[in-house]
Amino acid sequence: MKLGEKVQSGDWKQEKHLPVIECADAAKAGEKLAVTVSVGKQIAHPNTTEHHIRWIQLFFQPEGDKFTYQMGQWEFSAHGESAQGANQGPAYSEPTVMTSLTLKKSGTLLALGFCNVHGLWESAKEVKVGG
Ligand code: FE
Numbered sequence: 001m002k003l004g005e006k007v008q009s010g011d012w013k014q015e016k017h018l019p020v021i022e023c024a025d026a027a028k029a030g031e032k033l034a035v036t037v038s039v040g041k042q043i044a045h046p047n048t049t050e051h052h053i054r055w056i057q058l059f060f061q062p063e064g065d066k067f068t069y070q071m072g073q074w075e076f077s078a079h080g081e082s083a084q085g086a087n088q089g090p091a092y093s094e095p096t097v098m099t100s101l102t103l104k105k106s107g108t109l110l111a112l113g114f115c116n117v118h119g120l121w122e123s124a125k126e127v128k129v130g131g
Helices: none
Strands: 019-022 026-028 032-039 053-062 069-075 096-102 107-115 119-130
Touching: 019 107, 019 119, 032 053, 032 107, 053 096, 069 096
Parallel strands: 026 119
Antiparallel strands: 019 032, 032 096, 053 069, 053 107, 107 119
């Protein structure tokens, strides 16, 4: 058994768990690239105390590089918990992240998201980086 065998993928337009990576297809080397990663863009994922997206991580795999780089990780901590009970709280974290990256090489952005009941989900987006 390998962890990768348990990471699910697919089409985010049909599967609500898939992280959606949005950014320009091409960037200039060394310039900031704005990136948004979200879960539930097309089909909303539940956001309840019992069932929610707990975290998203973003990685970069440079073309031709053996190794993968972690670019960030974000936890979503509020899901309606409160002293009054589950789903009675005043606040919910939404699984949307806006960040920016500076890349020197072309490669692939890889997002990994975790649903507390439906496990791990991944998606990818290529970025061309030029001079
Ligand atoms: Fe789920």
